[in-house]
Amino acid sequence: MDDEFEFADKVPPSLNDRMENMIKDAEAKGFNPGLIVLLLVGGLLLMFLVGNYLLYMYAQKTLPPRKKKPVSKKKMKREKLKQGVSAPGE
Structure with a gap:
């Protein structure tokens, strides 16, 4: 009976390698899509605001x-x- 539980806490090497590869792939993916x-x-909004400001300054000139x-x-x-000056013709 003791022999059955001898390997219960060990992970097979192939599964351990797959987990490590998945972790490496997740880190190497790059930026979050969000x-x-x-x-x-944000860039488009900033460009819009700066463009409007530049057009406003150009129009003022x-x-x-x-x-x-x-x-x-x-x-x-x-x-x-109201000021107390009589209107002409009166």
Whole structure:
């Protein structure tokens, strides 16, 4: 009976070699696919933001300033009355 349990704690060499090879292959595979996707999406987002900033800076330099809306005579009269200056023609 003692002879039956003599090899119970030993692993066959072929199984041990396969396990070691699997561990080596797992380490040699490279980047995690999730990490690659994250880097790709982050890179695209960064390029988008930098591109928008560069376009904004270019537009600030090249586009003419906006024209202001003309103020109506009614509003000018009201503003002058608020300041205490009499409107012309009164």
